[in-house]
Amino acid sequence: MTHSYNFKAQAVVTLRACLTLAAVYFLTACTASDSNPEAATTQTKQEKITLSLAHGWPKGFPVFGESVERYKELVEELSDGRIIINVDSANRHKSAFGIFDFVKSGQYDIGQSASYYYGGKDPDALFFSSMPFDMTEQEQTAWFYEGGGLELANEVYAKHNIEVMLGGNTGMQMGGWFRKEINSVDDLKGLKMRIPGFGGKVIAGVGAVPTNIPAGELYQALERGTIDALEWVGPGLDLRMGFHKVAPYYYTGWHEPGTELLYFFNRDSMNKLPNWAQSILRNAAKLTAYNMTTSSFAANADNWATISSQFPDVKVKQFPPEVVQALKASNQALLDAEVQRSPVAEKILASRAAYLKKARAWTEVGEQAYLESMAN
Known part of the structure; x- marks a missing residue:
């Protein structure tokens, strides 16, 4: 189901962003005009910037792909048409997991993807998507913006000539679709499952066989039995x-x-841009990330209602306590090993753990207590 974008509801937020960015641009323009008023006027009227962006999803893909199109539109709107972004989907560039290399090399100026796909390029990239038994969407977003998480991510990516900004959160993801019921840890042994990131490492620790498959190939792999299970979103x-x-x-x-x-x-592409253009690109990313987060939640709510009412054969399950405890043990063993692997990993994981402890204390007395009271 494609979730429509509520442009009317977004108007106020967009206006606020415009006002902020207009102020940034005004100050930049004033500085330029002080030194050379004629040159500044000419630049303002004539400067056009064309950038390339690659994302890892099929063309027109709901939520994720739509979010990139919103980003393109918002950048062009806020720049009054002076910044044009040419977007290529995975259908065009043919490398769903190639975004890291595309941007690092400068083949594309911008990319949108999930950090954990690139643990093979840099093992510390695994820590900037989501972690098992860890922070919720609200908690982790606060960690990125208020707890130093985004700074840590940029420390990791700087050595790859990449700057990162948040691109939107899926919220809580489901544990996956399974062809057979999971009643014990033994049922996971030898099970072939599409599951990326740290979660894939964790499930391997209990005997499963994780793999990663692009979005456009998932159904066929599950249907043909190439995999026995998958998690998507x-x-x-x-x-x-x-x-x-x-x-x-x-x-x-x-x-x-x-x-x-x-x-x-x-980073090279970004540093060549005037300050006003950099500000637009970064602030548009923040706004689009928020849009994607709300779109994801709305799409989940809509389709959960559809599953509940129209697909009675879908059997919604929780993993047995025995399985959950085994996964937690595997996760902890991996975290302990990561801390020993490098000082960078140790610093990132310590930051995540400290923020989780602080944030979860409030989540429990706030939202969790509220939800529990509503359930009684």
């Missing part, structure tokens, strides 16, 4: 993929409680 994106037709067991989540996408910017 949640109802908002899962239902239209048709996974329920071949894997009736739908398990609740544990591995990605709040998965963040990132915008990747080639």
